[in-house]
Amino acid sequence: EDQVTQSPEALRLQEGESSSLNCSYTVSGLRGLFWYRQDPGKGPEFLFTLYSAGEEKEKERLKATLTKKESFLHITAPKPEDSATYLCAGSYSGGGADGLTFGKGTHLIIQP
């Protein structure tokens, strides 16, 4: 069974305090690793796709990286508007036309 596990479940930071969110995944059959942001009462919003170990992608204060067994979402000097739940998901071969296997998410709170 394909698995995606995120840690921590929740993280509270002060504005400007950088940190990283972790996503560990089943390595066998992975075709792509996705990061989404979800605000309360809304659908997930796409952030990044990573395909191979060593790949990195950036968007404003966020940077996603991929190793052979984990992915990290680095948040640099976060602002209160970065508060959200961040979801990690894997796309696996044989997993139903790229249907994603999601982790449970990390609930991030940035305090002013």
Added chain:
Amino acid sequence: NAGVTQTPKFRVLKTGQSMTLLCAQDMNHEYMYWYRQDPGMGLRLIHYSVGEGTTAKGEVPDGYNVSRLKKQNFLLGLESAAPSQTSVYFCASSYPTNEQFFGPGTRLTVL
């Protein structure tokens, strides 16, 4: 472009009632998906479609049926609702192998 839209936004059903959730996308995507999101469980794939007229089962298909009569629409049906189907339902669409775009969700309560 509206992206992915879902109808209705909220619904309350009694056990045994039926309903249909509608998903529409205007991005000409081939693939469409239905997920459910429950507290502490993450998003789980219910059914998906790789093109007009095709559907297939995902991880948690029991109690649901789907249809894709038109490329832009994907319908999720509950024939006899159960309290275990209380959840938030999300529709998504994509080109093959690309990122999925999600709708705003439908919050369903089954009493």
